[in-house]
Amino acid sequence: MAVREAASQEEAAEEWANVQQYLYEIGSSTVLGHYDSFVAVHEDVEGFELFEAPVVWNASIKK
DSSP states (O other), rough: OOOOSSSSSHHHHHHHHHHHHHHHHHHHHOOOOOOOOOOOOOOTSSSSSOOOOOOOTTTTOOO
């Protein structure tokens, strides 16, 4: 969230570096930031919302 809310590119880059450092520390194998797609919506479309997150509806933890 801090990357998106950063006041400048430099501040966003610092926040991104913090995220990367955290992932390196916990040994994560998740790659973040490799996006190469785009979305286009005609100006006549109303109510469109871009959803850029995993869909976890109906997910649960085994007992």
